[in-house]
Amino acid sequence: MNTYHDKAKLLKLLAHPMRLQILDLVRRSEECVCHLSAVLDKPQPYVSQQLAILREAGLILDRKEGTNVFYGLGGKDVANTLTAVLGALFANPRTDAALGHERIAGCCCPKCTAEA
Amino acid sequence: MNTYHDKAKLLKLLAHPMRLQILDLVRRSEECVCHLSAVLDKPQPYVSQQLAILREAGLILDRKEGTNVFYGLGGKDVANTLTAVLGALFANPRTDAALGHERIAGCCCPKCTAEA
DNA sequence: TGTTCATATGCGAAACTTTCTATATAGTGA
DNA sequence: TCACTATATAGAAAGTTTCGCATATGAACA
Numbered sequence: 001m002n003t004y005h006d007k008a009k010l011l012k013l014l015a016h017p018m019r020l021q022i023l024d025l026v027r028r029s030e031e032c033v034c035h036l037s038a039v040l041d042k043p044q045p046y047v048s049q050q051l052a053i054l055r056e057a058g059l060i061l062d063r064k065e066g067t068n069v070f071y072g073l074g075g076k077d078v079a080n081t082l083t084a085v086l087g088a089l090f091a092n093p094r095t096d097a098a099l100g101h102e103r104i105a106g107c108c109c110p111k112c113t114a115e116a
Numbered sequence: 117m118n119t120y121h122d123k124a125k126l127l128k129l130l131a132h133p134m135r136l137q138i139l140d141l142v143r144r145s146e147e148c149v150c151h152l153s154a155v156l157d158k159p160q161p162y163v164s165q166q167l168a169i170l171r172e173a174g175l176i177l178d179r180k181e182g183t184n185v186f187y188g189l190g191g192k193d194v195a196n197t198l199t200a201v202l203g204a205l206f207a208n209p210r211t212d213a214a215l216g217h218e219r220i221a222g223c224c225c226p227k228c229t230a231e232a
Numbered sequence: 233t234g235t236t237c238a239t240a241t242g243c244g245a246a247a248c249t250t251t252c253t254a255t256a257t258a259g260t261g262a
Numbered sequence: 263t264c265a266c267t268a269t270a271t272a273g274a275a276a277g278t279t280t281c282g283c284a285t286a287t288g289a290a291c292a
Contacts, residue, residue, distance in 0.1 A: 004133040004140070011136075011201070015127035016250090017120040024120070033269055046251065048270055067259050067268045084200045085127070108267095132280090149239055162281060164240055183238045183289050224237095234292090241286065249278070256271070262264085 013057050014085060018042065019050050023073075026060055027082055029101040030072040031111070038107035068110060129173050130201060134158065135166050139189075142176055143198055145217040146188040147227070154223035184226060 014020055018040060025031055025039065033051065037044045051071055054060045059078050063070045073079050103112045130136055134156060141147055141155065149167065153160045167187055170176045175194050179186045189195050219228045 004136045007202075008131050008133040008136050011127055011131035012249095015124050015131040017124040020120045020124050020127075034267095043252080044269070045253080045255095045271080048268095049251080052270075064259090067266095069269060084203065086123075087200065128279095150237095159282080160239070161241080161283080161285095164238095165281080168240075180289090183236095185239060235290100236292100237288105237290085239287080239289100242284085243282100245280105245282090247278105247280075250276085252273100252275085254272085257269080259268085260266085262266100 010057070010081075013053065013059065016050070018047075019054060020086075022047075022050060022054065022071075023059065023082055024086060026071050027073045027079060030063070030070040031101065032068040032070050032109045034068070035101075035104065035107050035109040035112060036071070038104045038109070038112075039102070065110075126173070126197075129169065129175065132166075134163075135170060136202075138163075138166060138170065138187075139175065139198055140202060142187050143189045143195060146179070146186040147217065148184040148186050148225045150184070151220065151223050151225040151228060152187070154220045154225070154228075155218070181226075 014023070021040060022036060025036060031039075033044060033047055036051070037047045040047060051060065051062075055062060055071075059074045060071045061074050063072065073082070101111050107113075130139070137156060138152060141152065147155075149160060149163055152167070153163045156163060167176065167178075171178060171187075175190045176187045177190050179188065189198070217227050223229075
């Protein structure tokens, strides 16, 4: 359904700085929990909790790989919604944040510790 | 500034069924408080409160005309943001709600009582 | 000036959200 | 099997939002 109620519900999920940044990160490239925790500078349980909220709403998907769990966008429609919302919000295209995974010093996640 | 924090703040204003519907109504045509109260089927003080929230954020503008106050969108950028957000949300173009002012039986606002 | 009508404001209780800390689970390798 | 690491969940305190009701303001007009 396309009621205002449903749409407000979806917007509510996006109306949170950390969740917004998480979505903006995972739409660039799949990231594991410990990497997001390092980038956002927030305790891991906190990040897992926000991820659970987004996951239960279908906005992101989890993929287990060994002990790591990588999160990526939930689908094309989610990507489109995000483009519309973030695009409309970040009016000036952001040149500061490179597209794709950014290595974080001190992050022990597979992508950050992989050899160049 | 274009921080996630600021953007979440804006999204929070939109993440509310009544506010969303109010914005969708006033972007079609300027409406007075009593009309919105009738359309939304909510008490006038409640509607005024939501309007105050949107007004203080600059999303809508008020224009006094006698004892009535008409509300309209705050500007081009607000209209664009709304188009992006509502457009992205209401994927199927809504043919049910006509563009422009809709007369409400029992509403005593100038637009509803005007002669055809 | 007093009344009426349209709108705004103030305040408070309930419901919800945020975010912390502690703890649980589950995969991996010794 | 045990310990270790990555992630998930639970529960609770603090903060915020929602929405109802009572009341205030302010324009218009008799």
